[in-house]
Amino acid sequence: MGEADQWSGLAQYASLMNIVNITVYIVCIGLAWWSLQSFRFDILLKRPKAAQAIMLQILLAIGLGHLVASFFIQYLGLSMSFSRLF
Numbered sequence: 001m002g003e004a005d006q007w008s009g010l011a012q013y014a015s016l017m018n019i020v021n022i023t024v025y026i027v028c029i030g031l032a033w034w035s036l037q038s039f040r041f042d043i044l045l046k047r048p049k050a051a052q053a054i055m056l057q058i059l060l061a062i063g064l065g066h067l068v069a070s071f072f073i074q075y076l077g078l079s080m081s082f083s084r085l086f
Helices: 003-036 051-085
Strands: none
Touching: 003 051
């Protein structure tokens, strides 16, 4: 295998991992948004239907989704690196 083939394979692997990472982030943010819909914001907020309240829900979904996705992506990376250990 030549050096050009090796770089091509590495670039292909990196592209695939980027697609997987983006997909995991979108799915986790979507799941966080879906789960936040059952939370009763009307108890905590003055105007739960206002634009600020909706923005708060979006930001919470992004933050929570990012944390969950980062966990899964890091777990995937660590578990894939175990195969090179043994």
